[in-house]
Amino acid sequence: MLDENRIRLMARMASYEETEGKKTIPIAGYFRGDYVTFNVVMTAISVTIAFALLTAAYIYYNMETFIADIYKLDIEGMARRILSIYLIVLGVFSVFAYFFYSWKYDRAKKSLHGYHQALRKLSDSYDEE
């Protein structure tokens, strides 16, 4: 026999899974520390690639100057400057990513609260049978 309340509950849950749940359910599959760490590491990799591209573009832009003054250049000093800029940029983006993904995780958990309550209600209705 069909239980109307259960069907309504399942329909609402399915609708949530198809829309908002597509983003929030995968997030909730992680522990908070794992999710934030993973995304901070991915951000660090992305920032590193972007910085490398920018540095290459900057060197290519000034290629003629570098080639002309290659014996006068303080390559060590330049490398230290580039590295320090890289570390500062990486630090800023990592901190930003930490707070951003922590906030995203908390928001996903809050959104899933209602979904989990519905899941419990569904499970209880099956247990009652």
Place this chain on the structure above:
Amino acid sequence: MAELLEIREYLKGIYSKFDLYIEPVLKFGLSIVVLMLIDMHIGYMNRLQNPALVLIAALACSFMPVNVLVILAAVFCLLNVYALSLECAVVLFVVFTIMLLVYFRFVPSDALAVVLTPVCFALKIPYVIPVTAGLVGTPLSAISAGCGVIVYYLLDYVKTNENIIRGMESETTVAKFRYIADGMMNNKGMLVMLVAFTITVVLVYLIRRLSMDHAWTVAMFTGLLVCVIFVLVGDMTLGINVSLVAVILGALISLLLTAVIKFFVFSVDYSRTELLQFEDDEYYYYVKAVPKMTVAVPEKKVKHINQRKSAEDYPVFNQTRLEDLPRQAERPAASRTAPRGAAPASARRNSSDRPVSSRPAASRTGAERPAARPSSERPASSMPTTDRAGVRLAPKPGTRSADTGRVAHRASSTARTSSASRPSSAANARVSSSGGIKRDPASGDRVIRRAPRQDR
């Protein structure tokens, strides 16, 4: 205003019903516009000029997520610019990659702004983007709008200096790369627009979040004004050569479009604002509740008058049909052979013209047809209100209107019928003014509508 709200609810209803079809169509339209604009402005690769290819690409985008359009547009731009110059393509590739790695991995949903901003610039309505981003987005949307501005000005620079770039074939790669990078970084128009857009987005966001009345409208006007003033000041100080007429016209059109977007997104009635205060165990609440402006869309029921329906197709509640009433043995014999009830001659002719099978069963048997009396004697309630085609008939002179519903009229109509013809109908006609005797236009049967039972 009510009509506009009805139109809005109607459009929302249509969208919610048919969004499975509407979304692909909208995405297809947007893809076509974007790809055609790219081909029109920087179409340097002949193979990509093929309309069939554009159509196929747009069709593919219509069934994919929106970010696929962003990637496809970026690929089209890169391929076209590569056909012009490899160095241009490298610069563009670096710009796209940095945008993707640094920003759009955080907010991938905002990637559409990178496509829409150049489109709005090409259509001369760029101010829609920052104001809309401030109304519906967050301050981070300023970065998306800024990325769109950078992409537009880079492509515009390539298009404007196309001949110079083509003529630099003898130059070294580094020289060409420097020329393009310089042009991009020293573009004052781009800098002015970047600053104007960023400030506009943040300002609009801050103002619309205020709890004052008409905050969204104030934010809209203020944002546009600030943006236009920034552009004009930038023109005066940095000499970026913008047309005043174009700026003002663009701002006016942007204002209209933004007003339409605001109407659909946020429409509230400030005259019915309620200020509430209440408390619970933990907090004291000061709440300002502003009701949304909504209106119920009236449901239109289309009745097909040409198509005859059987009696079962009409919902029956609080109605009693004459054939359900107990038969009256005292009815004169002529009534059984007479055509349907008090039908006038024209209707009688019409009914006899009809093939027998099309007539409802009750009329065929003639079991319950009342006597055919002269029309002047017949009560108006028994006169047909509609002819065979369902067209409302005008009441004959000397008779009352067919709109029954008044107790006095019904009482007189029942009094006129012979006592032997319909005693039960008189009894059953003790109805309140909410009931009445009407003729069912489809079957021609008379229907007595019973009023709800009242406790005495």
